[in-house]
Structures are given as C-alpha cells and as structure tokens.
Amino acid sequence: MKRRLPVLILILCLAVFAAACGTSGSNPSNGAAPASSTDSGSAATTPAVSDELTLKHQLGETKVKKNPKKVIAFDYGALDTLDKLGIEVTGVAQKNLPPYLAKYKDSKYQNIGTLQEPDYEKISSIKPDLILISGRQQTAYPELSKLAPTIYVGVDNKNFMESFKTNMKMIGQIFSKESEVDAEVAKIEKQINDVKTKAASVNKNALIILANEGAISAYGPGSRFGLIHDVLGVPAVEKNLEVSTHGQSISFEFIAEKNPDYLFVVDRGAAVGGTAQTGAKSLVENELVKKTKAFTNNNIVYLDQNYWYLSGGGLESVAEMVGEIAKDYK
Incomplete structure (x- = not known):
C-alpha cells in the first residue's frame, strides 16, 4: 500500500493539471475565447448584411439588390427623386420630359420608349438592374418584370402622403439614402x-x-x-x-x-x-x-x-x- 500511494498522488496531480488546461481557454484574462463564444459574439455585434431587399408595392412583391447600377426610370416623379438624391440613371422615357429634367434628353441616357409604350427591345439590351414605373406603365408590369426587377412607385391619390412616403422610403432603402430621404x-x-x-x-x-x-x-x-x-x-x-x-x-x-x-x-x-x-x-x-x-x-x-x-x-x-x-x- 505504501508503494502505491505515490502513484495515486501522481495520477491525481495529472488529473488536476488536465482539468486546468481544459478550462484555461475560457479565462478572460488570457485574451482568448472559446470558438463557440467567438461565433455567437460576432453574430450579435456584426450581423450578416444582405445586399438584397424584398419590397412590397402596389403591383406585387419584388426582390432587388441594393445600390443597383443600371436603373431605368419611366416615372418622372421617381426620376426627379433620383436626381435630387444624386443617383445616376441609365434610361428614361425622353418624350415629354418636364423642362426641369431636360438634362435627361442627353444622348448619354438611353431612350427607353414612351410613357405608354416601353421599348422592350432597347430595355432588354440595357440589361437593367432596376425598373421604376407608375400608372402609365401599369399594364406593362408583367412584361417589364421579365426583363428586370420592376417596382411600382406611383402615388395612391386616395392616400397621397402615405403612398408618397412609402415610395420615398423604398427608394431610400434601395440606394442607401434613408437619411437624405x-x-x-x-x-x-x-x-x-x-x-x-x-x-x-x-x-x-x-x-x-x-x-x-x-x-x-x-x-x-x-x-x-x-x-x-x-x-x-x-x-x-x-x-x-x-x-x-x-x-x-x-x-x-x-x-x-x-x-x-x-x-x-x-x-x-x-x-x-x-x-x-x-x-x-x-x-x-x-x-x-x-x-x-x-x-x-x-x-x-x-x-x-x-x-x-x-x-x-x-x-x-x-x-x-x-x-x-x-x-x-x-
């Protein structure tokens, strides 16, 4: 029994040492954290940000990527909003443009048809990332939606301010201009x-x-x-x-x-x-x-x-x- 005592003591010491090593990773004083703690911590402080939005509008629900590059604006109200916010567009309906938006008659902007008759072939060739429409293009929505994410931004006359603010909020979200809007x-x-x-x-x-x-x-x-x-x-x-x-x-x-x-x-x-x-x-x-x-x-x-x-x-x-x-x- 006397000969076995030192062996037992040695085994106990080794067990205590192993247990201490197993818990040292969770000790805040050593500057490290266990893997599971790191994962949950980063999820809480830096959540993954999706670059895609799902937006509901009067004609349906549309998924669109944030900050689209090639934007087509049929609606002149949407165009004046984008202009106000300093957001470039690729194509507009150039006939009957209001004088205060006359700069969009320039050849640098693609002419995408008229307010009532979109030029589907031209729009297809542009490969837009987003199309903004209103009442005059309402019947064209199904066809335009086949070419690119299409969002209706016309105002509801019976709920003018509510629909106006909803439209502006959507545009702000899409282009990361919420505070400006x-x-x-x-x-x-x-x-x-x-x-x-x-x-x-x-x-x-x-x-x-x-x-x-x-x-x-x-x-x-x-x-x-x-x-x-x-x-x-x-x-x-x-x-x-x-x-x-x-x-x-x-x-x-x-x-x-x-x-x-x-x-x-x-x-x-x-x-x-x-x-x-x-x-x-x-x-x-x-x-x-x-x-x-x-x-x-x-x-x-x-x-x-x-x-x-x-x-x-x-x-x-x-x-x-x-x-x-x-x-x-x-």
Whole structure:
C-alpha cells in the first residue's frame, strides 16, 4: 500500500493539471475565447448584411439588390427623386420630359420608349438592374418584370402622403439614402402643416380643373389633384365629383354656378406639347368665369403643369406643388 500511494498522488496531480488546461481557454484574462463564444459574439455585434431587399408595392412583391447600377426610370416623379438624391440613371422615357429634367434628353441616357409604350427591345439590351414605373406603365408590369426587377412607385391619390412616403422610403432603402430621404420628407411635411394652418384660418373653397385643348374637367377629393383638398386642407366647392383619371367633364356654367373662391387650373395641352399655357388662360377666363369670386379676387391660379400633370410624386415635384399652394392660397 505504501508503494502505491505515490502513484495515486501522481495520477491525481495529472488529473488536476488536465482539468486546468481544459478550462484555461475560457479565462478572460488570457485574451482568448472559446470558438463557440467567438461565433455567437460576432453574430450579435456584426450581423450578416444582405445586399438584397424584398419590397412590397402596389403591383406585387419584388426582390432587388441594393445600390443597383443600371436603373431605368419611366416615372418622372421617381426620376426627379433620383436626381435630387444624386443617383445616376441609365434610361428614361425622353418624350415629354418636364423642362426641369431636360438634362435627361442627353444622348448619354438611353431612350427607353414612351410613357405608354416601353421599348422592350432597347430595355432588354440595357440589361437593367432596376425598373421604376407608375400608372402609365401599369399594364406593362408583367412584361417589364421579365426583363428586370420592376417596382411600382406611383402615388395612391386616395392616400397621397402615405403612398408618397412609402415610395420615398423604398427608394431610400434601395440606394442607401434613408437619411437624405427622411430629411427631404420632413421639409415637405413642415410645408404641408403650414398650408393646413393657413387653410383652416382662411377657409376659402376651391375648384380644380384640367384644361385640355378646348375642353375642361373637374377634380375633387380623392382625385389625382386631390392633395389640395385631402392633404392641404383647402375646402372643395363641390365634394361629389367623379373620381377618374380624366376627371368629371364640366361646363363653364358649372363653374359659374359653383362660384368658387379659388380656381386652380392645370393645362394638359401645355404639358404634352399642345397649346401654350396662354391657351388655357384664354379658354378659362371667359364671360361666365369672369363673374365668379375667383376671377373677381384675382384667385385663378395656373398651376405648373410639369409638376402637377407629368411628375407629381417625387421629392422635388411634391415640394414644388405644396409650395405653389402655399404661395397662391391667401
């Protein structure tokens, strides 16, 4: 037994030494960490960042890679947003470009067809990473989606600001410009609140009309120009107007009968290359309209057709649209 005692002591010492070596890796004082601890630690502090987004929009759900290089913009509101954010595009529909976006007529930009008729062959040859569309290209969505990730960024007229902010948020996410978008949207919301405050104190009603080569149509709440009523709080002289793309066809007798405090006019002819804006003025300011409060008080306002008819829904165009009402509605 005496001879076995040293052997037992030696075995016990070796066991204690082995156990100490096995746990030394978890000792914080030695600057190392076990493999499993390192893995979980890095997952918590530096999560893997995916370069692909899945975005829901009015026409479906689209997967798109962040910061796409070849971008096609059919929607002029999206184009003015990208321009505002300093993001380059590859292709645009160059016909009827608003003057403030005229630089995109340059040959360095690919002409991808018209707003109503995309040039599928040209688009296919470009091999775009992203296509941005709105209402005028809605029926082309299935075909465009075959060529590249396609996202609908048109505004919902019945929920203008909500859809506008959603669209801007999507563009901000796609191009890693979230903070810039948030700052611009905040400026617009401040403009809106200022106009709403003024509208509540002024309390003068308005009628919005579209002048189109000799004909006129009216727009009310929920319409394509309804943000004047729905968002800015300007009372409508007539709330029960047909809500459609082309508005409700009306006569000048209708305007005289309603006798609005303000008459806001959008000149479609000037927007699409027809008559100049003076054509709308000579059409609208006839003997019947001259009897209205709007004319008597010099409150017939000719809105900028480029923003209101061609590109409404962009960071720049929405700011300008709100700014026009802020300036002219007193």
